Amino acid sequence: MARISSGNDGLDTILRGGLPSRRLYLLEGSPGSGKTTFALQFLLEGMRQGESCLYITLSETSEELHAVAASHGWDLAGIELFELASAEAVLGGDRDQSILYSWEVELGETVRLIEEQVERTNPRRVVFDSLSEMRLLAQDPLRYRRQVLALKQFFAGRDTTVLLVDDLTSSRGERDTHLHSLCHGVFTLERLTLDFGAARRRMQVQKLRGVDFVAGYHDLVIRKGGLDIFPRLIASDHERAPAEGIASSGVPELDALFGGGPMRGSSTLLTGPAGSGKTSIAMQFLIAACERGEPTTMYQFDERVGTLLARGGQLEAQLQHYIDNGCLLIRQVNPAELSPGEFAAMVRAEVEKRGSRMIVIDSLNGYLAAMPQEQQLILQMHELLSYLNHHGVVTFLINPQHGLVGSMSTSLNISYVADAVLLIRFFEAEGRIRKAISILKNRGGEHENAIRELRIDGRGVRIGAPLTDFRGVLTGTPEYTGAARPLMEERGAG
Numbered sequence: 001m002a003r004i005s006s007g008n009d010g011l012d013t014i015l016r017g018g019l020p021s022r023r024l025y026l027l028e029g030s031p032g033s034g035k036t037t038f039a040l041q042f043l044l045e046g047m048r049q050g051e052s053c054l055y056i057t058l059s060e061t062s063e064e065l066h067a068v069a070a071s072h073g074w075d076l077a078g079i080e081l082f083e084l085a086s087a088e089a090v091l092g093g094d095r096d097q098s099i100l101y102s103w104e105v106e107l108g109e110t111v112r113l114i115e116e117q118v119e120r121t122n123p124r125r126v127v128f129d130s131l132s133e134m135r136l137l138a139q140d141p142l143r144y145r146r147q148v149l150a151l152k153q154f155f156a157g158r159d160t161t162v163l164l165v166d167d168l169t170s171s172r173g174e175r176d177t178h179l180h181s182l183c184h185g186v187f188t189l190e191r192l193t194l195d196f197g198a199a200r201r202r203m204q205v206q207k208l209r210g211v212d213f214v215a216g217y218h219d220l221v222i223r224k225g226g227l228d229i230f231p232r233l234i235a236s237d238h239e240r241a242p243a244e245g246i247a248s249s250g251v252p253e254l255d256a257l258f259g260g261g262p263m264r265g266s267s268t269l270l271t272g273p274a275g276s277g278k279t280s281i282a283m284q285f286l287i288a289a290c291e292r293g294e295p296t297t298m299y300q301f302d303e304r305v306g307t308l309l310a311r312g313g314q315l316e317a318q319l320q321h322y323i324d325n326g327c328l329l330i331r332q333v334n335p336a337e338l339s340p341g342e343f344a345a346m347v348r349a350e351v352e353k354r355g356s357r358m359i360v361i362d363s364l365n366g367y368l369a370a371m372p373q374e375q376q377l378i379l380q381m382h383e384l385l386s387y388l389n390h391h392g393v394v395t396f397l398i399n400p401q402h403g404l405v406g407s408m409s410t411s412l413n414i415s416y417v418a419d420a421v422l423l424i425r426f427f428e429a430e431g432r433i434r435k436a437i438s439i440l441k442n443r444g445g446e447h448e449n450a451i452r453e454l455r456i457d458g459r460g461v462r463i464g465a466p467l468t469d470f471r472g473v474l475t476g477t478p479e480y481t482g483a484a485r486p487l488m489e490e491r492g493a494g
Contacts, residue, residue: 032191329354
């Protein structure tokens with residue numbers, strides 16, 4: 001069947017090519033969900049294609065529509081507007097004289113004027129806003145549904161694609177299933193108010209006959225320029241040949257922990273208490289990738305970018321150098337303002353447009369704040385990591401643990417999703433706080449099972465010898481069992 005663009009790239013992707021033309025569609029949603037903006041985009045796309053377009057408004061005035069368009073920088077000069085703000089404009093002042101009920105006259109005259117406007121302009125695209133006004137005019141549910149069916153039959157013989165808008169206010173927020181059966185496709189927009197942060201919006205395709213669309217919810221935002229819809233990421237749609245090779249950190253001892261280094265197209269979970277050096281380890285891998293000329297991206301959910309770069313260490317100075325030459329991009333992310341679908345779209349843009357070969361997400365706690373439903377977050381993270389793996393991207397996920405020493409826990413158990421898990425722990429020895437590092441798993445192949453000392457100082461990231469003289473290091477309260485001998489910093493100084 002012939003397809004036309006809906007005017008929204010995201011929805012066209014969800015529909016795998018656009019809307020079947022010459023059909024009747026229902027766009028439903030509560031007030032503020034973006035229906036008018038979506039409808040105007042639909043008509044503006046038709047105008048760009050050289051089609052005649054008609055906007056029939058029973059609820060909003062033409063002045064209000066122009067105000068909405070102006071807020072997005074749009075000009076509605078090429079769109080025919082048919083305004084019917086009230087029945088008074090149709091019936092004049094003598095409507096009380098009829099022996100018929102006034103609502104019978106109002107509905108009949110309203111529909112007659114609409115049909116006359118369509119006959120005169122012969123539009124290719126029509127928006128009818130809104131069905132709630134017709135429902136009020138009809139009074140009786142049966143009469144209302146008959147009238148909608150009559151409208152469908154009226155447009156059936158024309159080369160016209162019709163979009164019916166319903167704000168659900170007159171049906172107590174309940175969806176009209178009978179109306180759903182009349183329409184070729186049904187699109188639902190939702191506006192969700194969270195306890196904190198901006199309102200979230202999402203949409204789904206309830207039905208679309210004859211089209212294999214992407215089902216489920218898709219996040220969206222309203223920006224200047226219209227609705228941005230972010231299709232739900234399905235990793236299986238992006239399968240490629242497996243990537244080969246490893247991504248070295250530039251520190252031989254660190255690479256040895258991985259059995260040579262993280263594999264291309266793999267994800268590594270860096271976990272440990274706050275301040276243990278997880279971000280510094282990730283920075284070391286970013287710097288090594290930039291030295292190889294590979295574009296990299298770091299998403300900062302927790303620490304401010306300015307604070308990160310103001311540390312003044314060797315790693316931070318190198319980061320600034322690669323930020324300046326464009327090899328490294330650090331994006332500050334506000335989880336209170338960003339939906340998970342929009343974040344996935346940001347990552348896809350970095351991979352497909354900028355060619356990013358390494359991505360760091362710091363941290364998963366901030367990402368969790370963007371989606372309070374933990375189980376859904378794990379499912380979406382699994383899809384995102386699978387997508388990155390298909391593109392050969394090396395991904396590092398930073399997941400802070402609760403507590404500093406002793407028993408620790410995490411609010412998000414995502415270790416089974418990652419291909420490798422690197423654990424950092426504090427431990428005490430000789431009256432000093434020290435750090436231990438170890439690889440707990442690595443699906444990419446063999447890895448060291450030793451627990452080594454980690455030190456991050458002015459010389460960068462350093463990995464010491466295995467802590468063979470200690471027992472219980474990973475508990476945070478180890479017992480020293482060896483003979484007295486110098487530890488890492490003294491040997492390094494010598």
